[in-house]
Amino acid sequence: MRILGIxxxxxxxxxxxxxxxxxxxxxxxxxxxRAHIIVSxxxxxxxxxxxxxxxxxxxxxxxxxxxxxxxxxxxxxTENRQTVFSEKSNELQNILEREPTVYExxxxxxxxxxxxxxxxxxxxxxxxxxxxxxxxxxxxxxxxHLWDIPVIPVNHMEGHIWSAYANEESFSLPNTAExxxxxxxxSGGHTELVLVKDFCDYExxxxxKDDASGEAFDKIARLLGxxxxxxxxxxxxxxxxxxxxxxxPFTFPRPMMHTPDFLFSFSGLKTAVRYTIDKEVIxxxxxxxxxxxxxxxxxETEDAIVDVLTAKTIRAVDQYQTRTCIxxxxxxxxxxxxxVLKNKLETMHVTLLVPPLSLxxxxxxxxxxxxxxxxxxxxxxxxxxxxxxxSLSL
Ligand code: KG4
Ligand code: ZN
Numbered sequence: 001m002r003i004l005g006i007x008x009x010x011x012x013x014x015x016x017x018x019x020x021x022x023x024x025x026x027x028x029x030x031x032x033x034r035a036h037i038i039v040s041x042x043x044x045x046x047x048x049x050x051x052x053x054x055x056x057x058x059x060x061x062x063x064x065x066x067x068x069x070x071x072x073x074x075x076x077x078t079e080n081r082q083t084v085f086s087e088k089s090n091e092l093q094n095i096l097e098r099e100p101t102v103y104e105x106x107x108x109x110x111x112x113x114x115x116x117x118x119x120x121x122x123x124x125x126x127x128x129x130x131x132x133x134x135x136x137x138x139x140x141x142x143x144x145h146l147w148d149i150p151v152i153p154v155n156h157m158e159g160h161i162w163s164a165y166a167n168e169e170s171f172s173l174p175n176t177a178e179x180x181x182x183x184x185x186x187s188g189g190h191t192e193l194v195l196v197k198d199f200c201d202y203e204x205x206x207x208x209k210d211d212a213s214g215e216a217f218d219k220i221a222r223l224l225g226x227x228x229x230x231x232x233x234x235x236x237x238x239x240x241x242x243x244x245x246x247x248x249p250f251t252f253p254r255p256m257m258h259t260p261d262f263l264f265s266f267s268g269l270k271t272a273v274r275y276t277i278d279k280e281v282i283x284x285x286x287x288x289x290x291x292x293x294x295x296x297x298x299x300e301t302e303d304a305i306v307d308v309l310t311a312k313t314i315r316a317v318d319q320y321q322t323r324t325c326i327x328x329x330x331x332x333x334x335x336x337x338x339x340v341l342k343n344k345l346e347t348m349h350v351t352l353l354v355p356p357l358s359l360x361x362x363x364x365x366x367x368x369x370x371x372x373x374x375x376x377x378x379x380x381x382x383x384x385x386x387x388x389x390x391s392l393s394l
Contacts, residue, residue: 001375002034004118004143005368006064008136009128009156010188011041011051013063014364015071017118020372027175029376033168035074036365039063042229049228050218053129058101060135065105068143075116088146095142102139115147122371125153126392127189133388141386152371153386157394159366160185160328161196163355166369173373178324178351182316184309186337187329188214188229191309193262193316194394196326200377202394205316206262213305214331216266220273220301224294235334237298242336248296250276252304257311264312269304273297306337314344326353333360 005016017034041059045051085092089107096103123140126133137153144151161183165173181196191208211219214231221230241248252272255265277297280287287293317325325345331337332354342352359365 001119001372002117003152003368003372003375004121005154005364005366005371006121006123006136006140007156007159007362007364007367008060008064008132008139009124009126010132010362011045011056011059012362013039013041013060013067014362014367015064015067016364016368017071017075017116018365018368018372022376028172029175029372030170030172031166031369031372032170033166033365035071036168036363037067037071037074038361038363039067046228049222051129053131056129057131057135060132061099061101062105064135064139065102065109069109072116085146091145092142095145096138099135099138102135102142106142115149118147118149120150120152120371120375122152122154122368122375123386124156124159124367125386126155126389128156128388128390130388130390133390137386137388141384151383151386152375153383154367154370154374155392155394156362156367157185157190157192157194158200158202158374159363159370160187161194161202161326162369162373163359163363163366164326164328164353166359166365167356168358168365173369178322180320180322181324181326182313182320182322183326183328184313184332184341185329186213186309186327186331188212188218190214190329191264191266192394193312195316195320199373204394205320206264206312208264208266210265210267211270213264213266213309214329216270216305217301217331219270220297223270223274223277224297225288226294229330231331231334234298234301235336237295238302238336241295241299244295246292246296248300250296250300252276252300254304254307254311257308262312262316264308266305266308269301273301302334302336306334306340309337310340310344313341314348317345317348317350322350324351324353328355328360330361333357 007014016036019032183194185192191213193206195203217231226233
């Protein structure tokens with residue numbers, strides 16, 4: 001089966017063509033990534049210190065059809081189905097009523113968009129920024145109408161979970177993954193501990209009460225004057241500080257680390273960092289431009305966030321007696337988090353699965369993969385009136 005994945009929930013326009021083959025004896029699935037494109041808008045949003053929804057929508061509209069053309073070029077296969085664009089142009093215009101730029105691009109570049117044997121389209125329908133999600137959804141609906149194939153609505157967080165099994169070439173997913181699995185999902189908008197009981201069967205056992213861990217990284221980076229998104233910059237500075245081995249003059253709180261639940265809270269950490277920075281600035285107005293100062297703040301920030309995430313994840317693995325643990329989402333790119341968690345889990349003989357760095361952020365490969373998992377289990381969930389649900393839960 002060949003699935004076109006579409007992801008537009010935030011500031012990445014991403015498309016992927018993923019082939020899957022199910023072994024009739026074992027039920028295991030082998031996946032081959034045929035073509036994958038991620039167009040990032042991050043630099044455009046940088047000056048706003050976060051993602052600006054109206055601009056995200058505009059950029060997705062502008063980028064999605066040209067990206068599809070690029071994707072098909074990468075795929076490099078000859079097209080062997082005829083499109084019937086002119087016959088369907090009125091309906092397509094209706095579907096894309098609110099995305100006129102997408103319609104324009106589609107009508108101009110239709111030659112490039114004959115269907116290369118795609119069987120279904122998997123598209124993110126939440127959670128995320130609704131104006132951005134709609135671009136992906138309506139593009140998926142238009143292409144599905146054009147090619148007469150089904151659309152599978154995918155939960156973005158479900159995509160992040162399964163990204164831990166994926167890579168950019170080929171990979172396989174056992175039919176009998178070792179359930180239950182604990183998945184720590186950490187991104188700019190989410191911090192969740194999920195009990196994965198089976199394919200398509202998830203229970204959120206804990207989440208953040210306020211800021212997400214990625215948001216904490218980003219907001220603290222901003223206090224230090226670092227560009228958005230700031231997680232990676234904090235992580236680089238923290239690494240230097242750790243390498244120097246100097247004692248850190250600062251200590252920040254580890255909010256809720258010892259509470260007997262799976263809840264998180266990161267807004268107090270951000271406030272504590274702000275107080276510390278304000279106090280130091282009063283003593284020395286140039287302190288923010290001191291590299292050493294930035295490194296110390298970054299290291300203690302990273303240590304605090306990683307300590308909390310690790311403690312709660314270990315508690316969950318222990319309580320639910322799981323043999324496999326997943327970390328995924330943008331923050332799972334954090335090297336310190338990976339190392340600390342891996343070392344702790346190793347002593348418990350628990351396997352840690354993490355996506356390759358190229359798949360930690362938002363991408364359409366994970367959406368195509370989650371779409372296939374869903375289709376395999378529930379072929380009936382293919383629906384026509386897909387809606388964007390900004391706060392969609394697992
Ligand atoms: O999953 P993602 O790409 O987008 C959302 O769905 O939010 O996650 C983005 C988040 C940002 O907050 C970013 O700062 C954070 O992931 N991030 C990191 C690192 N790389 C990205 N946080 C800590 N360390 C990193 N190396
Ligand atoms: Zn994400």
